[in-house]
Amino acid sequence: MSLWMLFKDELNGFYRSKVMLALWVGLPAMALVLYFLTDDIEGMPITMFVGLLVSSIGGLLTSVLIVVNILNEKERKVYDLFFVRPIRRENLLLAKFAAVFLCVMIASFIAIFLAAFLDSVTEGYGVREMLSSISDSLLITISLMAINSSAGVLIGVFSPSVLVGVLLVLFGSNQLSSLVLLPMITGWGEMWMVALASIGISFLLLFGASILFDRKEL
């Protein structure tokens, strides 16, 4: 009960925040503008290009958003009033992870669907090609966002300050999420491997964050 309630609360907080509003409009706009400004992307469909771009930029923003949010709340002792109530401490983290992940995913979906529409108009792609392109882009985006979000949660829990947290995100979570794309980029792996790897890594990161959060005296 508490997880669902906390998730609804966090969602309520995030989707109306200024950062999220900027993302929902800014992310699709930024991806499309960058596409049209880039001369040569070797015949890559807009949908795929936007998918990669959105997962990279969106992933970074997601992890920064989560890290800053958790560290600010930790520093201000916001969690004390939750901890004195009968809830599982990790539910606070899971609710935050799920809310931010969902919000950024919606922003990414908007960008990718917009790109797919442009592909179909400019390149004359059929429905089947469009769906294939969208599904690949969405899978990449979801995978990278999941890793970035969960890494953001873990860094938020153990990091001593916002500055350290953001640096760790820049040099840690973003690189980690890129690693799972290697099998696909090098050509020896499949998309399902990327998805599986990202689920596993995200689970491990969240599990670690939950254990730390439960044991830590904040």
Added chain:
Amino acid sequence: MVGNGGEMVAVRGLYKRYKELPVLLNLSFDIPRGSIFGYIGPNGSGKTTTIKIMTGLIRDFQGDVMIEGRSIRNWGKELSSMIGYLPQQTSLQEWRTVDQSLHTFGRLSGLSENEVKERMAEVVDVLGISEYRERKVSKLSGGTLQKVGMAQAMLHRPKLLVLDEPVAGLDPESRVLFKGLFRKLSREGTTIFFSSHILSDIEDIADTIGILGQGMMRYIGSMDELRARVGRTTEIRLETVEPVPSDALLERIPGISKVERVADNRFHIMLEDLREVDAVVDRTIRAVMAESIHVRAIHPNRQSLESLYLSYADAEGKL
């Protein structure tokens, strides 16, 4: 069984250290059911640490705290529903409104949807914050935020309220409101444990006082017991209409140990034995009247908690 008698809280042998720094050293005390317990001590003496252990926020410690006979180590729904906690500074998620914050805390404390709505209306009314219900927490003043903090602490009708510096930062009107509320809740059977640096507030409302020093409970009891134990000789303040020509007139009155002249017609008179205060007042009036000097005012001046606390610190060494 420890902690299962008439006391609401039984603290037994608490020991807590932060790295190499010991904060609590074998701290033990009881809090009687329905009492208002004022917890005082110097900065860094371990007041907040005690409070955080009592509320389950610190779990790595030695010793035990029993609340109505239940060990704090078995923290769960039953214990947490018994406790209401107000931290030193109320910090809430800033994107929430007052209503959203209270609603979540009420529901998490186990109240049903209807109960939450009903209780929210009651507590915001009692605390005078009804007009702020739809306002975002980030837009509230410090005092109003503290009232929201108090609202969430009492929302689920806890049997024990644990309050860390609850009146710090409040304006005089709000302090009076909080103190009145504490008295009312205490009359209704709620046990209140609160720490404060404002000793006059503790003096006003606490029926039991605990003085913490160097990680141990240095004193526990009522104000009167503390006064009897460490109080300096009660002082009498005397003001006459005409000037008193010589201190000797007062110094030779039996029961007076020292006379301090503040002005020609005003004196602070120290007593040898505070139990003789009434007799000394009577003798003093007679003595000055015999010299054709009229008394404008005479009254015993009881020591404040602040003064008693300092006397206690003097008597016991550094707290």
